[in-house]
Amino acid sequence: xxxxxxxxxMLLICQMIKSTPSCKPNQMRRRDKSGNYICCFTVxxxxxxxxxxxxxxxxFDTCSNCPEGTYHLDTIDTSKMNTELxxxxxxxxxxxxxxxxxxxxxxxDRSLGxxxxxxxxxxxxxxxxxxxxxxxxxxxKCEPCAEDFFKPEASxxxxxxxxxxxxxxxxxxxxxxxxxxxxxxxxxxxxxPAIKLTTENNDDNNDKNNMSNGNDERYSVxxxxxxxxxxxxxxxxxxxxxxxxNFVLDQSTNEQxxxxxxxxxxxxxLHAHTEKRIYINDKK
Numbered sequence: 001x002x003x004x005x006x007x008x009x010m011l012l013i014c015q016m017i018k019s020t021p022s023c024k025p026n027q028m029r030r031r032d033k034s035g036n037y038i039c040c041f042t043v044x045x046x047x048x049x050x051x052x053x054x055x056x057x058x059x060f061d062t063c064s065n066c067p068e069g070t071y072h073l074d075t076i077d078t079s080k081m082n083t084e085l086x087x088x089x090x091x092x093x094x095x096x097x098x099x100x101x102x103x104x105x106x107x108x109d110r111s112l113g114x115x116x117x118x119x120x121x122x123x124x125x126x127x128x129x130x131x132x133x134x135x136x137x138x139x140x141k142c143e144p145c146a147e148d149f150f151k152p153e154a155s156x157x158x159x160x161x162x163x164x165x166x167x168x169x170x171x172x173x174x175x176x177x178x179x180x181x182x183x184x185x186x187x188x189x190x191x192x193p194a195i196k197l198t199t200e201n202n203d204d205n206n207d208k209n210n211m212s213n214g215n216d217e218r219y220s221v222x223x224x225x226x227x228x229x230x231x232x233x234x235x236x237x238x239x240x241x242x243x244x245x246n247f248v249l250d251q252s253t254n255e256q257x258x259x260x261x262x263x264x265x266x267x268x269x270l271h272a273h274t275e276k277r278i279y280i281n282d283k284k
Contacts, residue, residue, distance in 0.1 A: 028079055032056070042079035047071075050088050051078050073121055091120060098122040110136045111159045125158070133178035135160040145178040152179055 023029045023039035030053050032038050040054035045063035048071050052062050061078040066088035094101040099119050100109040108114045108122035115138050116123050129135055129142040132151055136158035137143050145160035166172055166184035173185040
């Protein structure tokens with residue numbers, strides 16, 4: 001009786017060994033749909049891929065892309081998986097709390113303390129960037145506000161605000177800092193009266209004749225001054241023409257140049273007529 005039991009046990013063990021295949025080092029022993037043992041070659045699936053075990057002996061496990069609208073960020077080695085599971089989860093949208101819409105793109109919402117460059121894996125910062133002039137960056141660190149941004153007071157917000165922009169009719173009074181906003185002031189516009197840049201030929205000729213009648217040293221000096229003033233007037237007129245032709249290229253710069261030219265013209269004409277009138281009055 002004992003011999004018979006031993007024989008039956010040996011036959012059972014042999015049957016189990018025969019029905020259980022010996023798999024290679026790069027294979028995993030699995031069961032097929034009928035419950036039989038099979039050997040599967042393992043594979044490594046990338047991010048965004050799901051996996052399935054092989055269905056036939058000596059075949060490969062398989063990878064396939066996650067369904068539309070789902071994802072995962074892990075690399076899956078099927079040699080370490082004992083059961084099949086679906087790693088794909090729904091992709092987040094801008095409506096989810098850790099993500100917000102900015103310039104048409106979904107980004108990790110740093111204002112709520114989330115950071116990172118991957119909107120599918122936003123991380124919550126351990127530190128609180130509440131100090132004035134500092135904000136939470138995409139690397140998870142608190143750093144000073146970027147150029148053209150500021151944060152005036154300690155707050156629960158982790159990001160800086162954009163500075164105010166001055167209107168076209170304004171100039172910058174103070175550009176601000178990482179803790180203060182930009183301030184603006186009204187632009188000063190100089191309204192100059194229209195000036196006739198040419199002189200009456202008859203008046204000039206009469207003045208020169210009256211001056212030449214003096215025939216003294218003062219006349220010689222004044223004649224030299226008048227000649228120089230006329231040359232300057234010509235130079236200014238040429239400058240006005242050049243500025244006007246180039247006005248479209250740089251409006252702000254050329255407006256200032258025009259003002260300089262007009263002021264220079266006023267000065268030249270005032271000196272010229274003053275000197276002439278003084279001399280003529282003295283001769284009379």
